[in-house]
Amino acid sequence: MTRYIIRRVLQAIPLLFLISIALFVLMQNVGDPLATMGGRTVTRAADRERLTRQLGLDKPVYLQYLYWLVGNDWTKVDLDGDGVSETPGTRKGVLRGDFGMSLVKRGVPATVVIWERLPNTLLLMLTAEVVIVLGALAIGIYSALRQYSLLDNLMTAASFVGFSMPIFFIALAVIYIFSVYFKRWGLPYLPAGGMFDPQVGKTPWQVALHMVLPVTSISVISLATYSRYIRSTMLEVLGQDYIRTARSKGLPKRDIVFVHALKNASLPIVTVIGLDLPLLLGGAVVTERIFAWPGMGRLFLDHLERGDTSVVMGILMLIAVAVVLFQLLTDIAYAWLDPRIRYQ
Amino acid sequence: MQARKWFVFVFVVSSLILSSCGGGGAAGNNKIATFIFTQEFDTLNPLYTNMWFASITFQIWNCWAWNFDDQNNPVPVLVKEMPSMQNGGISADGRVITMKLRDDIVWSDGQKITSEDFKFTFDMNINPKNAVATTFPYDKIKSIETPDAQTVVMTFDEPYAAWMGTLWHGILPAHILQPVFEKEGTLDNAEWNHAPTVGCGPFVFKEWESGSFARFVANNKYWLGKPKLGEIFIRFVPDDAAQIAALVNGEGDLGTFFANSDVPTLEGAGVQVYRVYSGYNEGVYFFLHPEKSHPAVRDVRVRKAIVMAIDRASFAKQVLLDLTKPAVTDWDNMLYVDPSLQPYPYDPEAAKKLLDEAGWQDSNGDGVRDKDGVELVLKYGTTTREVRKNMQAVAQEQLAQVGIKVELYNYPSDQFFAGYDEGGPAAHGDLDMFEYSATPQFPDPDVADWLCNNIPSDENPSGSNWSAICDPELDALFQLQATQVDFAARQQTFYKITKYIYDQVYWFGLWQDPDLWGVNKRLVNVKLSGATPFFNIAEWDLVK
Numbered sequence: 001m002t003r004y005i006i007r008r009v010l011q012a013i014p015l016l017f018l019i020s021i022a023l024f025v026l027m028q029n030v031g032d033p034l035a036t037m038g039g040r041t042v043t044r045a046a047d048r049e050r051l052t053r054q055l056g057l058d059k060p061v062y063l064q065y066l067y068w069l070v071g072n073d074w075t076k077v078d079l080d081g082d083g084v085s086e087t088p089g090t091r092k093g094v095l096r097g098d099f100g101m102s103l104v105k106r107g108v109p110a111t112v113v114i115w116e117r118l119p120n121t122l123l124l125m126l127t128a129e130v131v132i133v134l135g136a137l138a139i140g141i142y143s144a145l146r147q148y149s150l151l152d153n154l155m156t157a158a159s160f161v162g163f164s165m166p167i168f169f170i171a172l173a174v175i176y177i178f179s180v181y182f183k184r185w186g187l188p189y190l191p192a193g194g195m196f197d198p199q200v201g202k203t204p205w206q207v208a209l210h211m212v213l214p215v216t217s218i219s220v221i222s223l224a225t226y227s228r229y230i231r232s233t234m235l236e237v238l239g240q241d242y243i244r245t246a247r248s249k250g251l252p253k254r255d256i257v258f259v260h261a262l263k264n265a266s267l268p269i270v271t272v273i274g275l276d277l278p279l280l281l282g283g284a285v286v287t288e289r290i291f292a293w294p295g296m297g298r299l300f301l302d303h304l305e306r307g308d309t310s311v312v313m314g315i316l317m318l319i320a321v322a323v324v325l326f327q328l329l330t331d332i333a334y335a336w337l338d339p340r341i342r343y344q
Numbered sequence: 345m346q347a348r349k350w351f352v353f354v355f356v357v358s359s360l361i362l363s364s365c366g367g368g369g370a371a372g373n374n375k376i377a378t379f380i381f382t383q384e385f386d387t388l389n390p391l392y393t394n395m396w397f398a399s400i401t402f403q404i405w406n407c408w409a410w411n412f413d414d415q416n417n418p419v420p421v422l423v424k425e426m427p428s429m430q431n432g433g434i435s436a437d438g439r440v441i442t443m444k445l446r447d448d449i450v451w452s453d454g455q456k457i458t459s460e461d462f463k464f465t466f467d468m469n470i471n472p473k474n475a476v477a478t479t480f481p482y483d484k485i486k487s488i489e490t491p492d493a494q495t496v497v498m499t500f501d502e503p504y505a506a507w508m509g510t511l512w513h514g515i516l517p518a519h520i521l522q523p524v525f526e527k528e529g530t531l532d533n534a535e536w537n538h539a540p541t542v543g544c545g546p547f548v549f550k551e552w553e554s555g556s557f558a559r560f561v562a563n564n565k566y567w568l569g570k571p572k573l574g575e576i577f578i579r580f581v582p583d584d585a586a587q588i589a590a591l592v593n594g595e596g597d598l599g600t601f602f603a604n605s606d607v608p609t610l611e612g613a614g615v616q617v618y619r620v621y622s623g624y625n626e627g628v629y630f631f632l633h634p635e636k637s638h639p640a641v642r643d644v645r646v647r648k649a650i651v652m653a654i655d656r657a658s659f660a661k662q663v664l665l666d667l668t669k670p671a672v673t674d675w676d677n678m679l680y681v682d683p684s685l686q687p688y689p690y691d692p693e694a695a696k697k698l699l700d701e702a703g704w705q706d707s708n709g710d711g712v713r714d715k716d717g718v719e720l721v722l723k724y725g726t727t728t729r730e731v732r733k734n735m736q737a738v739a740q741e742q743l744a745q746v747g748i749k750v751e752l753y754n755y756p757s758d759q760f761f762a763g764y765d766e767g768g769p770a771a772h773g774d775l776d777m778f779e780y781s782a783t784p785q786f787p788d789p790d791v792a793d794w795l796c797n798n799i800p801s802d803e804n805p806s807g808s809n810w811s812a813i814c815d816p817e818l819d820a821l822f823q824l825q826a827t828q829v830d831f832a833a834r835q836q837t838f839y840k841i842t843k844y845i846y847d848q849v850y851w852f853g854l855w856q857d858p859d860l861w862g863v864n865k866r867l868v869n870v871k872l873s874g875a876t877p878f879f880n881i882a883e884w885d886l887v888k
Binding site: 032035041042043044045046047048050051054055079080081087101104105106107108113116117120172175176179180183184189191192193194195197198199289290291292294295298299302 | 475559592
């Protein structure tokens with residue numbers, strides 16, 4: 001197993017390298033970091049020319065990528081536009097841990113910009129993931145055990161309704177119902193957005209209160225998907241011979257369902273969760289935007305629109321590394337769940 | 345299994361605590377006004393940003409040398425009085441401007457604000473080691489002298505008429521940033537840019553959490569009096585509908601940048617809506633290149649017929665909910681418009697007569713006028729903004745009724761506003777009519793979009809005269825106003841400019857496009873200015 005893990009990690013290095021090239025080239029065609037620097041007026045041509053030079057955007061794409069990867073402290077740059085490179089470069093490059101400075105949040109390292117948002121996203125998304133998995137397990141297992149019962153049919157219908165609704169609609173609906181109208185009707189109401197009430201301060205209780213609506217919105221759609229998935233895999237496993245044997249041996253129903261059936265039904269579910277987990281780092285773009293939650297999804301969108309290569313590449317590479325890592329962890333989880341699986 | 349449950353529990357709880365460790369604490373009976381901003385500022389260093397949401401905060405924590413009130417009159421902040429020829433602040437030839445600073449002005453840390461801070465701000469702006477957002481207008485200053493701590497003398501190569509509307513939009517504390525520049529060789533990465541704990545406004549920067557909020561607390565050392573509010577809390581809410589919800593349920597005291605269609609909802613919830621003019625007037629430009637343009641639009645009678653065939657007043661009333669009215673000039677709601685000008689009336693019959701006179705008639709019976717074998721078919725382009733698309737649809741239908749066929753084009757903003765060298769459709773002359781609104785250096789009227797030497801071409805790809813108009817009479821008037829430091833003389837020149845453009849129909853207005861602000865009733869004493877919205881924020885107060 002150790003050799004397998006080492007081999008997978010080594011295989012990931014050229015893969016990540018290729019991904020970084022592809023993403024960097026694609027980034028050159030997204031947004032114009034200088035377009036918005038003029039504020040309410042178009043950026044002056046003289047300023048555009050100067051900033052293009054000062055920010056290193058005048059270099060060909062291969063050289064920009066090289067500076068991003070290995071830095072430019074081995075060469076000099078022309079800051080004053082006289083055609084002579086006189087100022088030593090200061091960038092160290094990604095390979096030495098320097099992802100560059102943000103072009104939007106000027107003068108702040110991309111890693112700092114990303115790190116400021118990461119805990120918020122993890123808090124929101126992992127909480128939602130826990131709600132989704134626990135809720136889906138409860139619904140999925142119940143529906144499989146009580147197939148075609150009234151509750152199963154109700155939950156199936158609810159799943160399809162949840163799955164059919166776009167996230168922005170759910171988010172705005174819960175804001176207006178539980179925040180605006182509840183307040184208007186004199187009922188206890190939930191906050192519409194942000195992480196805390198400034199009159200109270202940023203306490204754990206305030207943050208938890210402000211998470212209720214965004215977590216609910218995120219959970220509704222995924223809960224529907226996951227519960228349908230669990231229901232179908234559980235139904236399949238419950239029909240297997242070894243489950244019938246377990247029943248005939250007189251094992252308690254709880255052991256049959258949770259030890260024998262669920263563990264074997266978990267393999268495909270683990271695959272789905274393994275694919276979903278790294279994407280949680282990317283945050284929930286729409287939900288974060290509507291609930292003003294300061295997470296990675298909003299960060300990605302805001303900086304992508306303005307062509308902030310350093311930050312966007314940082315986020316994308318973080319997700320790429322996480323995908324590789326979680327795929328490896330998923331494979332290891334397979335072996336734990338099913339002892340028949342062996343990696344050479 | 346038990347261990348995993350505990351792991352999840354501990355993780356969630358610790359994340360919750362970690363996430364809530366960012367500060368943001370508030371306390372007790374402090375009067376906190378919550379502003380909703382749909383965009384987060386990029387930096388707070390005035391030299392490094394032109395972003396509107398950043399620059400409007402300068403009246404909160406930084407300071408301009410002078411603000412503009414709700415009537416767009418200058419209000420001295422750092423200077424004793426506005427420089428003028430009468431008080432000797434402006435030299436007879438208009439090239440030297442002398443500012444006399446107040447002697448009671450101090451930074452929030454108690455250090456005196458002196459002429460050295462102005463000199464330092466100027467030096468940092470033009471130093472190539474600083475990648476500032478723009479060197480304008482400081483690159484127009486030839487030199488700055490500081491004969492004493494309260495005197496700043498600026499010398500220009502040419503008289504610079506737009507000085508009042510463009511200079512000293514925020515200053516830097518030399519005693520904080522000079523050592524940073526000396527150590528790092530640039531201000532690009534200064535911590536002060538994102539945490540300007542020393543400022544000169546009625547409030548002092550306290551905290552900025554990326555993507556979430558920024559806090560500014562009352563500055564006890566503010567020389568124009570301690571503000572009535574204890575704190576300004578700015579929450580970043582990027583979604584328009586969420587902003588409206590926050591204003592309606594009282595979570596926000598002030599918001600801006602919402603659509604006309606949101607006004608009834610806000611007013612229904614008791615939110616006061618302010619319409620503040622900041623120089624934006626939606627209008628249509630014609631492409632008038634002497635060789636490349638459509639022959640019809642080169643004739644002023646055709647241009648006049650086009651504007652008279654479009655019912656702009658009804659559009660403002662019905663589509664824009666009667667919250668605005670047709671613009672007469674590109675400078676409406678400024679002090680520089682000939683007061684005799686009125687919007688062209690909606691008169692399709694008169695439009696038809698003008699087209700007949702110009703020789704454009706439907707000779708082949710296809711419903712579209714033509715002349716010398718050329719059909720009167722015009723390309724009309726703008727962005728994908730919904731209200732603009734609505735305007736296009738109305739214009740297309742109404743122009744068809746007078747025999748003008750219009751083909752509509754819509755582009756994403758970045759494509760539409762792209763310059764000549766980037767293949768922008770308006771800059772490149774691909775459109776006969778193009779619609780947008782732009783503002784000058786409000787409240788100053790100076791623009792360079794009508795100058796002959798600003799027509800974009802292969803040799804001049806950065807030119808901003810996308811109409812490609814080169815009218816010597818108009819060009820001379822624009823050149824003249826740019827050097828007139830005397831307000832009255834310049835105003836008269838602009839009267840001529842606005843009248844000339846109006847008569848020639850080089851541009852026609854569709855609607856005035858003010859900034860909309862929503863203010864909850866508990867926030868009182870609010871006045872808003874187009875140039876410096878928060879000019880009297882020290883007087884704002886919260887009532888129950």
